[in-house]
Amino acid sequence: MSAFGSWYWHALVTASYVGSRFRKLPRRYPRICNICGYEGSFGPAGKGTRNNAKCPRCKSAERYRLFKLWLDRQPQAFQGKDVLHFAPEKSITALVRPLARSYRTADITPGRADRVLNIEAIELPDASVDAVICFHVLEHVDDAKALSEMFRILRPGGTAAIMVPIVEGWARSYENPAIITPDQRTLHFGQFDHVRYYGADLRARIRAAGFELEEFTAEEPDVFRHGLIRGEKVFVAAKSAG
Ligand SMILES: [Zn+2]
Structure with missing residues (x-):
């Protein structure tokens, strides 16, 4: 290689290295x-x-960081409790398992969790867990059945932490029984296996199962600091202790 060729090559490699480091800053x-x-x-x-x-x-995506913020403020929801986590996300498992007395995961698809359970007909006794985690599940299922089953298996004083895709500007959820193919569902409900898009009446649906409801909302300064979705919520559904 000529002297010029060697210099040129060296400059190219250096520029490429500096560029790659700079992009990581x-x-x-x-x-x-x-x-x-x-x-x-953060990335896209x-x-x-x-x-x-x-x-x-x-x-971690936005909703995991929102959950962590809520968990830091309300750790007693899981501390020393028997927890059941539907459709488990690894990041949530890592946060909750160390706090819980017992921690089990469940999914309708075999191999994805500790137990195969159908959230519309949960094969567990009444009042057998203290806390349920159910993130981005209800939009896939018969939510009236799922919510009443979650209420049934919770002990009095127990909590279900719920997240779903929701359009707060809609008073009513969008459901349409004529929409059944994966492509239609993607077009109408945002994902091939979703069966509705929630509106603000999610709250009434949760309460109809017997729950009392609180909401933990992504607000400032947490939104800008931790890269959250403005107004995203953890719905905290409680089974009355009395
Ligand atoms: Zn991180």
Whole structure:
């Protein structure tokens, strides 16, 4: 290689290395991941539809960081409790398992969790768990059955933590029994296997199963600091102790 060729090659490699390091530096929108402690820019999520959404270190999406914020403020919901987690997300498992007295996961699909359970007809006795976690499940199922089953298996004083995709500007959830193919469901409900898109009447549906309802909402300064979705909620459904 000629002297010039060697210099050129060296300059190219150096520029490429410097560029790659620079791209990893925190840039315009630094965040703090409240799960893993990472500080810096977040990456896109949702196939690129949500910017500043995913922590590059622990891969947490917005809703996991929202849950962690709620958990830090209300750890007693799980501390020393018997917990059942439907359609388990690994990041949520890592947060809750260390707090719980017993922690089990459940899914309708074999191999995905500790137990195969159908949330519309849960094969567990009445009043047998203290806490249920059910994130992004209700939009896939008969939610009246699922909510009443969750209420049944909870002990008095127990809690169900619920998250769903929701359009708060809609008074009523959008359901349409004529929409049945995967493509139609994607078009109408946002995902191939969703059967509705929730509106604000989610609250009435939760209460109809017997629950009392509180809401933990993504607000400032948490939103900008931790890269949350503005107004996203953990719905905290409680079975009265009395
Ligand atoms: Zn993280």
